[in-house]
Amino acid sequence: MQITRQVAEQNNMIKVTSLLVEIGQFSGVEPHALEFAWEFVSKGTVAEGSTLEIERPPLVLFCTHCLIEYPGDMEDLRCPNCKDEVFEIRKGREMLVRSISGDKKTEKE
Amino acid sequence: MTEQKIIPSEVKVVRLEEEILAANDVVAAENRELLRQKSVYTINLISSPGSGKTTLLVETLKALRGKLRCAVIEGDQQTSNDADRIAQTGVPVVQINTIGNCHLDAPLVQKALAQLPLDEIDLLFIENVGNLVCPAGYDLGEQEKVVVMSVTEGEDKPIKYPLAFHLATVMVLTKVDLLPYLKFDKDLCIEMAHRIHPGLPVIETSSYTKEGLADWVDWLLKKCA
Ligand SMILES: Nc1nc2c(ncn2[C@@H]2O[C@H](COP(=O)(O)OP(=O)(O)O)[C@@H](O)[C@H]2O)c(=O)[nH]1
Ligand SMILES: [Mg+2]
Numbered sequence: 398m399q400i401t402r403q404v405a406e407q408n409n410m411i412k413v414t415s416l417l418v419e420i421g422q423f424s425g426v427e428p429h430a431l432e433f434a435w436e437f438v439s440k441g442t443v444a445e446g447s448t449l450e451i452e453r454p455p456l457v458l459f460c461t462h463c464l465i466e467y468p469g470d471m472e473d474l475r476c477p478n479c480k481d482e483v484f485e486i487r488k489g490r491e492m493l494v495r496s497i498s499g500d501k502k503t504e505k506e
Numbered sequence: 507m508t509e510q511k512i513i514p515s516e517v518k519v520v521r522l523e524e525e526i527l528a529a530n531d532v533v534a535a536e537n538r539e540l541l542r543q544k545s546v547y548t549i550n551l552i553s554s555p556g557s558g559k560t561t562l563l564v565e566t567l568k569a570l571r572g573k574l575r576c577a578v579i580e581g582d583q584q585t586s587n588d589a590d591r592i593a594q595t596g597v598p599v600v601q602i603n604t605i606g607n608c609h610l611d612a613p614l615v616q617k618a619l620a621q622l623p624l625d626e627i628d629l630l631f632i633e634n635v636g637n638l639v640c641p642a643g644y645d646l647g648e649q650e651k652v653v654v655m656s657v658t659e660g661e662d663k664p665i666k667y668p669l670a671f672h673l674a675t676v677m678v679l680t681k682v683d684l685l686p687y688l689k690f691d692k693d694l695c696i697e698m699a700h701r702i703h704p705g706l707p708v709i710e711t712s713s714y715t716k717e718g719l720a721d722w723v724d725w726l727l728k729k730c731a
């Protein structure tokens with residue numbers, strides 16, 4: 398919300414109509430919960446009634462032993478090849494506002 | 507004649523790629539730096555409600571008396587019940603009521619830190635709001651996240667809430683005194699935790715029988731050494 402308000406101000410927006418956000422599968426945030434919360438916090442602000450478009454990048458892991466990337470199984474993060482202990486999260490923890498769209502205040506003769 | 511007209515529908519798209527938690531992370535970094543300067547070791551306790559965090563803390567604080575100077579930040583949506591229980595041990599405690607929020611964030615913790623005698627503290631526990639989802643996502647400036655889970659919760663908590671278990675550096679399995687009365691497959695639970703976090707140390711405790719408390723206290727003492 399803080400980000401949205403700032404952007405709206407800086408860009409002379411009179412109304413924020415939609416937001417594109419990226420919420421990784423392994424970010425700990427549930428899209429439904431976010432939509433619900435957004436409706437609540439945006440009430441009475443420039444962003445009231447705006448739509449949230451949520452991208453959900455899947456979890457991608459990397460095994461530092463086999464040097465392979467593999468899709469993360471949310472119930473078992475270990476490397477399917479070696480079941481090794483050392484893996485890195487390559488994707489899936491993102492929480493980003495990618496873009497904000499709105500109507501701009503314009504005065505014309 | 508010229509007429510002033512407002513054209514309302516000029517659509518503007520602003521590209522951002524901005525981290526949603528950037529503001530939180532900035533404050534978390536400030537907290538971490540302050541705690542480092544004051545040599546305060548900080549632990550963020552994350553669990554479901556009722557897993558036994560406050561009870562474990564009370565026993566832990568008693569066991570650490572005379573060994574480490576402790577303090578506690580209590581996060582709850584409402585009430586100061588938990589802070590009152592901690593205060594009875596004589597340790598400094600600050601209660602944060604998050605009201606509508608299901609987690610603590612770094613600015614709330616920053617305010618609480620201002621109320622603590624940091625120069626006289628070695629080990630600070632932050633009892634997060636009972637919830638395994640949101641608290642995991644918010645860095646508070648702590649050194650370690652500790653996930654607390656009781657044997658009454660079902661074996662599959664680690665795979666239902668993987669982020670908390672993935673980020674924790676130790677898992678405390680509480681209420682093991684109840685194991686004889688439950689159909690709780692402890693080995694399966696630990697195995698599931700290890701699918702999410704291979705090698706995660708698990709400390710089994712009971713705040714009633716005091717079983718395992720010494721292991722937990724040793725773990726803390728080692729961290730603060
Ligand atoms: N049997 C048993 N019950 C416990 C133990 N620790 C806590 N409890 C009970 O679990 C309930 C919740 O404990 P509490 O510490 O308030 O949990 P919190 O919400 O995680 O802070 C209370 O009724 C405690 O008495 C334990 O080691 N064994
Ligand atoms: Mg509690």
Ligand SMILES: [Zn+2]
Pocket residue numbers: 460461462463464476477478479480481
């Ligand atoms: Zn591997």
